[in-house]
Amino acid sequence: MSLFHEHKKLFSLATILFGTLTLFVAVLPSQYNQENNAPLYGSIPLTKEQEAGRQIYIREGCVGCHSQQVRNVDMDKTWGDRPGIAADYALSTRKSIWQNAGTLMGTERTGPDLTNIGVRQPSQDWHLVHLYNPRTVMPQSIMAPYPWLFEIKSKAEKGDIKVNVPSEFMHGKIGDVVATEEALNLVAYLQSLKQVKLPDGTPNPDFLYKKEKKETDDTTGAGAKELDGAELYAAQCMSCHQQNGEGLKGAFPPLKGSKIVLDDNPEIMVGIIMNGYDAREDYGVMPAVGTNGNLKAEEVAAIMNHEKTSWGNTAKKVTPEQVQKLMDLAKLSAPKQ
Known part of the structure; x- marks a missing residue:
């Protein structure tokens, strides 16, 4: 065939062929998905500061170690309440003609998945300390520190966001650690x-390959099996207050020997867990762990009992019934948003 000897015609035909394939295999399906996909009800677009933080997240290569996708397998339950769906990424639109939408789903989990990190760890103070030196709050962490997102000043000025970093984690520097605008945007x-929760009436996608739990006959005992307070503490509290309950000096208060923990009247302790706490200049703001995590009275009681009887603490235990009554009071006294 003479076509194979006329390179201009051959390349023109190849260009038309691949152009047509691209149109029907990539462009048109993508356009269809774009027009027939919408964010979930309740999804909130990123603010200017959050979008700036997203760009820093991309710039610093965070996507190389952290994913943002909850797969539909049982082992991913720890990262979200349900498997991810396409609508979760509908707000990740193209930012410019040169920049793709960039859902930042990731392909590797050297570090934990971040799909729901805003719920799991809502504390600004924790994130700032963690970014400056991850070993401060997680001794076993292999994450790189990001000290260039902070300034070291001889003394923090009015309006500065000071980061309470213990001296041994200061990278050999002396002074006050102050968060830059970039650090604050990344945390935002x-x-x-x-x-985002699925709309009412929409069935949650199932996690696959669920582990079957053997049920034990507990009818002869004193009721339902008590929840594992140590496990709940590790999931909800340990990142700040540490495994030994001693907290971090200048960053997060200790629970070991705490007057609030040792108090036989659990009202203040329940209120702090459910509503958070911001009354100490020496420490960061504690988020409303119980409310953010939708913890039940049984779970809160298990955490409290673990704290009241660990690290040398010998306080009176609480019951789920006591906690439920105080949780109802805490809801009434919580500040209106």
């Missing part, structure tokens, strides 16, 4: 990462 983006 991380705090925005929250899995």
Whole structure:
């Protein structure tokens, strides 16, 4: 065939062929998905600061170690309440003609998944300390520190966001650690990462390959099996207050020997867990762990009992019934949003 000897015609035909394939295989399906996909009800677009933080997240290569996708397998339950769906990424639109939408789903989990990190860890103070030196709050962490997102000043000025970093984690520097605008924007983006609930009546996608739990006959005992307070503490509290309950000096208060923990009247302790706490200049703001995590009275009681009887603490235990009554009071006294 003479066509194979006329390179201009051959290349023109190849260009038309691949152009047609691209149109029907990539462009038109993508356009269809764009027009027939919408964010979930309750999804909130990123603010200017959060979008700036997203760009820093991309710039610093966070996507190389952290994913933002909850797969539909049982082992991913720890990262979200349900598997991810396409609508979760509908707000990730193209930012410019040169920049793709960039859902930042990731392909590797050297670090934990961040799909729901805004719920799991809503504390700005924790994120800032963690970014400056991850070993401060997680001794076993292999994450790189990001000290260039902070300034070291001889003394923090009015309006500065001071980061309470213990001296041994200061990278050999002396002074007050102050968060830059970039650090604050990055944290704002991380705090925005929250899995949106599906609309009422919409069935949750199932997690596959569920582990079957053997049920034991507990009818002869004194009721239902008590929840594992140590496990709940590890999931909800340990990142700040540490495994030994001693907290971090200048960052997070200790629970070991705490007057609030040792108090036989649990009202203040329940109120702090459900509504958060911001009354100490020496420490960061504690988020409303119980409310943010939708913890039940049984779970809150288990956490409290673990704290009241660990690290040398010998306080009176609480019951779920006591906690439920105080949780109802805490809801009434919570500040209106």
